[in-house]
Amino acid sequence: MNFDDTPQEAEFRAKARAWIDANAPKQYESDLRKASLGRVVLKDANVLDVAKAWQKKKADAGWAVPHWPKEYGGRGASPIERVIWQQEEGVFGKLTAMFIIGQGMCGPTMMAYASEDQKRHYLPPLGSGEKVWCQLFSEPAGGSDVAGLRTRAEKDGDDWVINGQKIWTSGAHYSDYGILITRTDPTVPKHKGLTMFFLDMKSEGVEVRPIKQANGNSDFNEVYFTNVRIPDSQRLGGVGDGWNVSLTTLMNERMSIGANVATGFPELFDYCNSLTLDGTPALDDRAVRSKLASWAVKASGLKYTSFRSISALSKGQRPGPENSIGKLVAGSMIQEVAMYALDLQGAAGVLSGPEDADVAGRFQAMLLRSPATRVEGGTDEILRNIIAERVLGLPGDIRVDKDVPFNQIPTKGRA
Amino acid sequence: MNFDFSDDQKQLRDQARRFLAEKSPPRAVRAVLEGKADYDRELWKGLAEMGFLGVAIPEEFGGTGAGYLELCVIAEELGRALAPVPFASTVYLAAEALLIAGSVEQKQKWLPKISSGEAIGTLALFEGTGNPSPKAIKIAASNGTLSGTKKPVADGAIADFAIVAARTGNSGREADISLFLVDLKAGGVTAKPLQNVDPSRQQAELAFDGAKAEPLGAAGEGWSILSRVLDRAAVLIAFEQVGGADRALEMGRDYALDRIAFGRPIGSFQAIKHILADMYVSATLARSNCYYGAWALSTDAGELAEAAAAARISATQAFQHCAKQNIQVHGGMGFTWEFDCHLYYRRSNALALALGSQSYWEDQLIDRMRQKNAA
Structure with missing residues (x-):
């Protein structure tokens, strides 16, 4: 070792x-x-x-x-x-x-x-970064249930005509191209009627509208498609095979081994290391020490978990499933860390301006951004399902819409 | 980077797992739990024959001298099997104290007997409620004898000798503390087994009344030796905890696959899946922290104190979490004497307190991180 x-x-x-x-x-x-x-x-x-x-x-x-x-x-x-x-x-x-x-x-x-x-x-x-790409998957009706998407693609000569709406598209406002998953056949069950394309984001009929997020920033967008024409040559995979194609994409999303997931811990430790509470160093406070220790072992646990995966890569092996815990642990941790950092500031923790807030308001910004980390790229709940089903081998959930033609799946809860 | 156990060490793990599956099944754990024996003598003999007791003891003192990574591998398997033997007291504590501070004569006298299974040792540190601290040690040494009471002492009633932390000064500093080796069979010591939350491993009170005590290490060095012993033992017990956590997770997973309710395996319900996924997360974090502890232990790295505390905290959290959630997944059956869930629940809570509770190790960790930051 x-x-x-x-x-x-x-x-x-x-x-x-x-x-x-x-x-x-x-x-x-x-x-x-x-x-x-x-x-x-x-x-x-x-x-x-x-x-x-x-x-x-x-x-x-x-x-x-x-x-x-x-x-x-x-x-x-x-x-x-x-x-x-x-x-x-x-x-x-x-x-x-x-x-x-x-x-x-x-x-x-x-x-x-x-x-x-x-x-x-x-x-x-x-x-080379000269052209930026985005991924047009999520829709208002298809988030965690991405196969519930409704954007239509209809064949017209050698082209496909796209109508519908995507949402939560990161960077669509500065993207040159995108990959787009659409529904080409609503009469078959939902996973079977999907088809993938790539397109020029400057195509006529594409409209990008930034979403004003809960933290006031705009990193994500809604993208509207009105009679957008995509040549059939830009289809990726077979007609109706879009679900399998999307799995290739999503698999790659989870291969980010070695990329550091942000936990907020190094920032919090640095902050506490220079903080005084009632005239004594915060690091002398029993309650602070206890909180920090619990987060420290999560942060180090993630670090050494990635080292285990890296070791497998180094031997030319496939990493084990251990890396699947990264975002699940870090996502909720950074939110708790941010809340605690504000708590340590007392009433002044409410101030968020870089001039007034401690350490230029980094924890306030973190607090307001952090709810998204538990949702984007797979919610905490979807990640737990993945660990339970793919790592622990538990049975899949019962899917009541699995064999129903897409156009017969209910679209409203309470009428 | 090769942050993993070697193929030979993995083979040793398989060998230890097979051995313990046969020699330390739940029924053997229950025999001790239910008071039919004070520890499993057959298993103890077997561990000696396998060379497991002396795996980190040098050959010149009767061990195999294989090393600490091998000892970590064995510790994990002992934890998984809830082995009802005084392994931790004897090997992680007594033997390590001898290796760190014992004279050649002391090592020659006791280490071969530990390796062969002839001697059980322990560490007598605590004196009632509270965490390890020089101030908490009241028992005093005078003229080569000890008088006073230590409790709880793990495996104190079955041990042949004890390393005892005692007071040799009153300056209020760490230098007041020295370590002594006491032959518990030589008179002057009364041992009384105590009821405890995990009777599959014994706790006792040791009452010393003028017991003959020979110094272990230099006078006034007791606390610094003890700190090193506790750091090493923390890594090893953390491996036991990870082994236990993994087994509790497996038990919960297996039950969720087999148990049918509302017409389907309960493992198909998200409420159950998410419990098990969270168990996997905590067990994985603990395992990774433990690997770092194993590396630090095996290389005697400067990072050992920090690594040991992190492994200890993380593994304590994981085992307690997995053991309690395993019962939750089992529902009512998990609360029966008949199902094995409570064996893991008991052990997880007992190991959480061995070597001092979470707050002690949290302090250790933060102190080390602070020192590193200042450096």
Whole structure:
């Protein structure tokens, strides 16, 4: 048992580290360190511009999507090398947030289902960040039950005509392309009538409306489709095979091993370390110590759980199911941490302005953003179902709509 | 990175699991629980024959000298099987105190007997309610003898010798405390078994009345030796806790698959699934913290104190959580004497308090993190 790299891993790490040392946008390093959930602010710069510039620089040197094949803009790195890259990129990795969905989910789906010409055309600019992609899955009527989606695609000559509405689309407002799952046959059971496409977000009839979130920011969007035409050549997978295609996408979402999930703990510990309560250090307070200790072992538990998965990758094995706990643990933890940090501030914890609030209001921003972490990318409840069914082997839930034609499934609860 | 046990260590785990499945089934645990024996002598002999008692004791003192990672592997299996033997007291506490602070003569006298199963040892630290603290130690040593009472002492009534923490000064500092080795069969000690929440492992009161006591380690070094012993034992007991947590999770999962209510397996209800998923989460966090503790223990790393506290806290939470939720999944049957759920519930709560309760380990963890931060 050890934490050492193999000689090849050490060589890769040294190469990655040297390149990052020479090229990373260090002028933003301290701002990025201070960034936490709900607040990333760079002095005198637009985060989007800085992120795109960093991504392009990496792409020119072959570091943008190291684990992708060379012909699509990567360097053919192994899974463990990908993890090492992420470790070395460290705080600058926060700049890749806007590319995660495109590169992590749309890219692999294109790789699996697009034609060779399409892959060579679309993937390199996706990797380099010159083109940003979004994923158009969730709908008002299909969140956790994503297969309940209602956006229609109807064949018309060589095109498909799309009508409907998506919601919770991250980054749609700055995206160039998207992958879109639609219903092509409402007369068959819900999983069987779906078809996947990719499209140009500038197509006529696509309207993106930012959602004003509960925390006042707008990271997500509603996307409306009115008679949008997509050529059949942009279909991904067979007609009616959209559900299987979407599973490829979602599988990739869960492969984010080694990416640090934010727990809020390092921020809270730093805060308590410099805080005084009634004239004595907060870290001398029994109640504070107890709370911190419980969160500390969750944070370290997650860290060493990812080390176990990384060790499996290092041996060329598939990681076990242990990594499935990450978002479930971190999501609710960061919310509790934020609430506790405000509690420690007493009545002044209510203040959220960077000028008035402690540590520039980072915990207030975290508090207001954190409810979403327990919902986005799979709710806590869906994640528990996944652990129970796929890891522990418990039977699936009874699905009353499974064999019913989609157009006969009730759409209202109480009339 | 190779943050995992080796293939040989995994083989050892399989071997220990098979051995314990045969020698320490629930019926053997119940025999001790129900007072038919004070510990399982057959199992103890078997553990000696397998070389498990001396797995971290060097060959020169009769052990196999395999190492601490191997001991962690065995501890996990003992915890999973609820082994009703004085392993923790003898191996994690007494043997470790001897290895850290014993003279060559003391090691030569006792370690081979521990390895062979001939001697049971324990640590006599507590004196009634409260957590480990120099101030809580009242029992005093004078002229090579000890007088006073220690309780609870794990396995105190079946032990052959005890490492006793006693007061040798009154400055109010840690340097007041020294350790002594007392041969419990040499007279001057009365042992009384005490009722406890997990009778599958014994607790006792030891009353010393002029008992002959030889120093273990230098005078005034007692507290620092003790801290090191407790850190090591914390990692090992955490592995027992993880083993117990995993087994409780399995029991709950199996019952949820088999039990039918409302016309379907109860494991198909989300209310049950989510209980079991949360058990998996806490067991997984604990296991990962324990692996870090195992690494620190096996390399005698500077991080041991912090790693041990994290493993200890996390594993205590996980075992208590899994054992209590296992009963919940079982419903009424979980509260019968006949079902094994209560064996795990009892053990989880007893192990939570061995070596001091959560608040003690929380303090240890935060103190270490603070020191690291200041450095």
